[in-house]
Amino acid sequence: MTDSAPKPPLPAPGDVCTPDPRPGRVREAHDLTAPDHDDELQQVYAWLALSPVERAFTRAVDDAIRYVLDGSRTGRFDLMSPDVDSDERASVGTKLQYRILNELNLVKEPPLDTTILGIPVELKATVRSNWMIPTEGQCEICLLVQVDPAGARHRAFLMRTHRAWLRDGANKDGKRGVVSAALVQYALPILDWTPLPPEPLKRLTQPQLDVVFAPRAGQTERLTALFGYLPNVIMPRSSIETVCAGNRDPMRRARQAKPLVAGRHGLTLLCGTWREDLELATSRGFDISGDAWVALTPEALVRPETA
Structure with a gap:
């Protein structure tokens, strides 16, 4: 050769x-x-x-x-x-x-x-x-x-x-x-x-994706599962809209998920459009400006100076 x-x-x-x-x-x-x-x-x-x-x-x-x-x-x-x-x-x-x-x-x-x-x-x-x-x-x-x-x-x-x-x-x-x-x-x-900005949906396992994108489940149920799977992870508005693709008013459904996320997963769901939530998240080191969301664990809610 x-x-x-x-x-x-x-x-x-x-x-x-x-x-x-x-x-x-x-x-x-x-x-x-x-x-x-x-x-x-x-x-x-x-x-x-x-x-x-x-x-x-x-x-x-x-x-x-x-x-x-x-x-x-x-x-x-x-x-x-x-x-x-x-x-x-x-x-x-x-x-x-x-x-x-x-x-x-x-x-x-x-x-x-x-x-x-x-x-x-x-x-x-x-x-x-x-x-x-x-x-x-x-x-x-x-x-x-x-x-x-x-x-x-x-x-x-x-x-x-x-x-x-x-x-x-x-x-x-x-x-x-x-x-x-x-x-x-x-x-x-x-x-x-x-x-590039991270896409949190990529962090889900295939079984988790099957739940979050279950075609017959309601938006609120699927979003509740999403926040439960990804605690302390900033969720941009676009990710929520993707999970709720083709449906109306996904942000309202996310708001409705607040008590479910707390009751089922023990997490505090915060939204960047609400000033109190934004300030609380910021004080704990999470930037949820621009309509982002985050579900915080009790540990993450503790003030840094008292942790």
């Missing part, structure tokens, strides 16, 4: 880059420039460095995933579930572009997806291991966001995606992936792997 042929060296700054032809636009060959000497890239990078990218991207990714799952209608809460097909999973990237623009107070405008400091920027997001760069994004500044649904995390880079740093193989639309070695050498990290 003979060894496979060695890969050609990755084009480096000073080498010539020739973009793929694109109808209606002249694409000229040019010299590759190192990121440190790319003035436009550095300007955009500096702007992003002063922006709240961790908060903005986390909210954008979480919102895009929840939008695709549509839990309040479908009862789905895990993007990696067999109930979510591959096309839906891939659509997170498309939804995410607009949410990032909104979070960073940017507008959608040509010639690419947006402009930062007057510099055109392409936004590409993926839930896979690579980004597919269209011909119009070749040799342009690209903000690359990667979502890892299985690991519940995301990260981002800024890179001028020169054609020379893209893969030779293209898909049917002419899009090309980023060469992994080029990403390592020539992309500027914007955000390292960052966790």
Whole structure:
């Protein structure tokens, strides 16, 4: 058995880059420039460095995933579930572009997806291991966001995606992936792997899920079981709506579960919409702002200074 042929060296700054032809636009060959000497890239990078990218991207990714799952209608809460097909999973990237623009107070405008400091920027997001760069994004500044649904995390880079740093193989639309070695050498990290907000429903075992999502049981009964299974776990409104998918007024049903949660499980159910509950939860180290809920054990209710 003979060894496979060695890969050609990755084009480096000073080498010539020739973009793929694109109808209606002249694409000229040019010299590759190192990121440190790319003035436009550095300007955009500096702007992003002063922006709240961790908060903005986390909210954008979480919102895009929840939008695709549509839990309040479908009862789905895990993007990696067999109930979510591959096309839906891939659509997170498309939804995410607009949410990032909104979070960073940017507008959608040509010639690419947006402009930062007057510099055109392409936004590409993926839930896979690579980004597919269209011909119009070749040799342009690209903000690359990667979502890892299985690991519940995301990260981002800024890179001028020169054609020379893209893969030779293209898909049917002419899009090309980023060469992994080029990403390592020539992309500027914007955000390292960052966790997404936890989805507490993922903590349930299959038998527990069968109870919480039992089709013939009432909402109040199922929510009572949910809070009993997950004491001292903050439950966002979206999780409650997912459990009660397709039903009306799930928050009222959650309120009705308060005495049942206390009587059956010995837990104190608190809701972030009520000031007294919010203050009590906050004093015990639980942030239930934004309509979140938590069922506290007697031990968790003890004031920290007296514990």
